[in-house]
Amino acid sequence: MIRRHGEPVKPGQNYTRRPGVYAILLRGDHILATHQAEPIPEFQLPGGGIDRGEQPIPALHREVHEETGWKIAVTRRLGAFRRFTYMPEYDLWAEKVCTVYLARPVRRLGPPSEPGHTAIWLPVEEALHRLGNPGDRAMLARALG
Template sequence: MIRRVGPPPVKGQKYTQRSGAYAILPMPGGVLLTGQQGDWLDIQLPGGGIDPGESSQQTLHREVREETGWAIAQPLRLGAFRRFVYMPEYDMWAEKLCTVFVARPTRRICDPIEPDHVTLVLPWAKAIDSIGNDGDRMFLQRYAAGLA
């Protein structure tokens, strides 16, 4: 069973299952993250939903490139968590199944392609304090402590 992180599902609410792949990207001096600008800067592990016909690793490469502009190598699966959220950009209640990898950023190839995304490199402690969701934070803490 995949561990739930965050609030439980709302009783009576129907959820669409949405699988995704996300990356911890260690860099000298910290970790490479994405920030999504809106009413506030939502700091996240780069990643997103798996498109039909894509593997989780294909998704990881695509999403990291779209959200940060970086190419990656050697993705290694660390684990998974699930969370129940409302996704306003899709007007959808989702049970997100989030698979987390660690990968090596190899080179910056472009600016972020995703609208309203910025690339950040934060020291580990600041990244853990700033990350926007509890599942991402849990995996960052485990990785930083050498437990993942």
């Protein structure tokens, strides 16, 4: 059973399952997060949806690069959680199945290519409060022990 974080399931609402991969990128006492400006400005773990036919680890590398501009080295799978949410950019009610990996930022290759995203180094103590969803915050707390 994968733990649910965030808003409760809306009775009668149909949700589309959307698997995704996300990274906790630690360097010292900071993490590399992404700040997404739209639709609601928030800090997030970098990552996103796995495209049809794509494997999780290549999807993680692609998504982190798009959202932060960084090349990463994946260390290990940390865990997974579910979120039931409306995704306005896709006009979709989604059951997001979020698998989170510990990874290491290797090299900045350039700016994020994903529109509206900015790579931000956050102190981990600040990130525990500022990440935009409770699943991201819980996974960071788990990573920190």
